[in-house]
Amino acid sequence: AQKITQTQPGMFVQEKEAVTLDCTYDTSDPSYGLFWYKQPSSGEMIFLIYQGSYDQQNATEGRYSLNFQKARKSANLVISASQLGDSAMYFCAMRGYGGATNKLIFGTGTLLAVQP
Amino acid sequence: NAGVTQTPKFRILKIGQSMTLQCTQDMNHNYMYWYRQDPGMGLKLIYYSVGAGITDKGEVPNGYNVSRSTTEDFPLRLELAAPSQTSVYFCASSPEGSPLHFGNGTRLTVT
Numbered sequence: 429a430q431k432i433t434q435t436q437p438g439m440f441v442q443e444k445e446a447v448t449l450d451c452t453y454d455t456s457d458p459s460y461g462l463f464w465y466k467q468p469s470s471g472e473m474i475f476l477i478y479q480g481s482y483d484q485q486n487a488t489e490g491r492y493s494l495n496f497q498k499a500r501k502s503a504n505l506v507i508s509a510s511q512l513g514d515s516a517m518y519f520c521a522m523r524g525y526g527g528a529t530n531k532l533i534f535g536t537g538t539l540l541a542v543q544p
Numbered sequence: 545n546a547g548v549t550q551t552p553k554f555r556i557l558k559i560g561q562s563m564t565l566q567c568t569q570d571m572n573h574n575y576m577y578w579y580r581q582d583p584g585m586g587l588k589l590i591y592y593s594v595g596a597g598i599t600d601k602g603e604v605p606n607g608y609n610v611s612r613s614t615t616e617d618f619p620l621r622l623e624l625a626a627p628s629q630t631s632v633y634f635c636a637s638s639p640e641g642s643p644l645h646f647g648n649g650t651r652l653t654v655t
Contacts, residue, residue, distance in 0.1 A: 434586075463643055473587075473634065473646035519586055525641065531602060532577065532636075532644055534586040 430455045432522050434535035441510045441542055448495070449505040449538045451520030459525040462503040463532065464494065467517040476518075479503060507540075515542045546570050550635050550647035557625040557654045565620040565650050567635030573645070575638045576618040578602075578610065580631040581649075587634060593618055625654045 431454040441447040453462065464476040479487045479494045487494045495504040507514055520535040551566045569576065574595045579587040579602075589602030593612040607629060609621040618637075622629060632651050636644040 461641065471632065471649055473636075473644075475643040475645075478643055523641075531589055531592050531600075533589060533603070534579075536586040 430457070430522055430524055430533050432520055432533055432535035434520055434538050436538045437536075438539040438541070441507075441540065443512060443542055443544050444509055446506060446508045447510055447540065449507070449518050449520075449540065451503045451505065451535060453501050453503060453520075453522050455522060455524055457524035461523045461525070462494065462496065463521040463523065464492070464503075464505045465519045465521060465534075466514075467519065467537075469516070473519075477505070510542045512542050512544060515540060548635055548637050548645050548647035550633075550650050552650060553648070554651045555653070557622075557652065559625060559627065559654060561625050562621070562623050563625070565622075565633055565635075565652075567618045567620065567647060568616050569618075569635075569637040569645070570616065571637060571639075571645065572615060573637035573639050574615065575640060575644075576612065577636045577638075577644065578608070578618070578620045579634045579636065580604065580629075581634060582631050590620065590633075622652075627654050630654045 433452045460481045462479045466474045477489045477492045479496045491508045493506045517537045519537045523532045548569045577592040578590040581587050588604045591610040593599045632649045635647045638644045
């Protein structure tokens with residue numbers, strides 16, 4: 429069975445500082461993908477970054493990077509130079525590529541507050 | 545390009561009533577999903593589909609039904625609404641192996 433764990437219900441960060449949001453996962457699929465989504469207070473789900481289980485390098489997208497440690501089964505999101513607009517809920521998600529499942533499951537989320 | 549469109553945006557139901565949440569996508573994606581998000585919680589998968597005519601249960605399917613007669617449409621049916629089904633419902637679609645595109649959600653209240 430697949431499982432995603434986000435152990436930080438909420439976090440504070442000062443504007444312009446970097447912050448790391450933790451995510452650990454468990455799966456029996458040999459091939460899988462890890463995703464991070466942002467949900468601002470307006471409610472929409474915004475895709476941020478993707479890491480494939482066989483990717484050799486950590487994914488980066490602008491100020492977002494994914495610290496992927498396969499042996500530890502962790503996929504932490506790093507936001508550099510935080511901005512006030514980064515205040516939102518952040519969800520880690522995983523998608524297995526075994527068989528015909530291909531379903532995406534989510535963690536419980538981390539609420540990030542960026543302080544001026 | 546409309547992406548994933550959900551209707552209605554808001555709905556209030558009485559206990560025992562039924563309704564259908566509509567979801568349509570214009571990106572020709574094979575994979576479609578229905579999630580629910582309870583207040584302060586993550587998204588729980590209700591049902592998903594890997595193509596027209598194929599559907600499967602997710603983590604929390606009880607009380608819901610789906611159909612996928614076309615690639616574009618993936619409606620979610622609530623037959624006997626219960627207060628426990630008060631939630632925000634998200635529909636999503638994707639090509640195989642790619643990030644999901646989400647609709648803007650339907651906020652449902654059952655009283």
